[in-house]
Ligand SMILES: O=C(O)C1=C[C@@H](OP(=O)(O)O)[C@@H](O)[C@H](O)C1
């Protein structure tokens with residue numbers, strides 16, 4: 266991913282069609298990791314073949330598992346059994362992926378092996394102390410760059426001890442890293458979260474045979490516990506379509522007159538649906554059809570029709586369930602009638618980019634009035650008319666910033682250009698051709 270790929274998005278007519286966006290990224294990472302530590306074969310249907318997940322697959326191979334795709338696109342993982350991960354002979358390169366890095370650091374921490382983790386320029390800026398601090402309490406050791414950044418060496422141990430750890434930030438990655446270390450630790454490891462974050466780790470670990478329990482505490486927080494050293498058995502997994510990816514065509518359809526899209530088999534885990542709840546509050550016409558269960562995760566087909574949106578206040582406690590969707594919500598808010606206020610966005614500052622800053626800067630360039638509050642809030646003043654556009658927006662190695670501004674370009678008076686669309690492949694390979702197939706006009710701008 267060395268070559269920047271500028272893209273330009275121009276105003277479109279109606280978007281119509283039926284589509285299934287690629288598989289859920291969070292579930293895809295976990296299915297490869299858990300398959301690699303189970304006994305026997307794990308068969309994965311609908312794995313996201315984005316670069317982030319392919320980095321996880323490569324890492325699991327370096328740790329001793331096999332992970333292969335067959336001609337029909339089905340992935341098969343042969344696991345080494347819990348505790349059986351081998352010391353990798355090479356550095357584990359996690360690319361652009363915070364999830365891959367943080368979950369794997371937790372997983373290897375309770376193995377008697379030494380692993381060196383690195384990533385690209387974006388990942389190597391992101392904070393890792395949030396996982397190494399609790400994992401050190403469990404008995405693993407770390408040598409990292411200053412500020413707890415990658416490259417980072419994990420000196421794992423087969424004598425880790427269980428902890429009860431209260432998360433200082435709402436983060437499913439930190440929760441998962443601790444639970445995964447606890448998996449190969451004798452005794453019960455507990456993570457307490459004040460705000461519920463995505464629970465794919467808990468749901469999938471149970472599917473593989475682990476005992477994971479939850480308890481509501483007196484103060485309302487949730488205690489999530491894993492019993493160490495279970496027998497994990499290879500399973501079949503069906504990966505739902507990613508609600509975070511479906512957000513881009515969904516918002517595009519809401520913004521373009523005459524549009525109607527059906528998005529098939531979209532993951533509807535309630536810990537992930539904050540964007541859809543917010544869009545409905547804004548007046549969006551979204552029908553959630555055929556609600557059903559897909560291998561332990563709820564899914565639905567979403568019918569999305571164009572219609573006017575109005576500004577709303579998005580409370581801070583909704584942040585965990587729509588954490589990756591604020592950039593595309595901001596694009597929707599820029600086209601809505603009235604002001605949208607998004608509260609509690611501090612975590613946006615430590616994603617692939619400082620998303621709060623990048624969204625505010627990009628919208629300002631496109632002629633939208635925005636304010637970033639000292640309390641890490643974002644206020645977007647929509648006028649109900651198309652934003653001006655006509656600007657080039659910096660994406661800072663961030664796939665979601667790139668896709669959000671390409672969607673904004675579809676609804677702006679003048680085209681919107683992004684300086685680099687190459688990182689879209691980390692989470693949504695085929696985004697440009699899929700959107701153009703629905704009626705979008707996204708073209709190379711080199
Ligand atoms: O656990 C996961 O799969 C993820 C958790 C979230 O990160 P945090 O845990 O840092 O909030 C989210 O932003 C990321 O895209 C995926």
Ligand SMILES: C=C(OP(=O)(O)O)C(=O)O
Pocket residue numbers: 361362363364365589616617665692
């Ligand atoms: C934050 C994201 O991913 P990660 O933390 O895995 O890099 C994302 O996909 O928006």
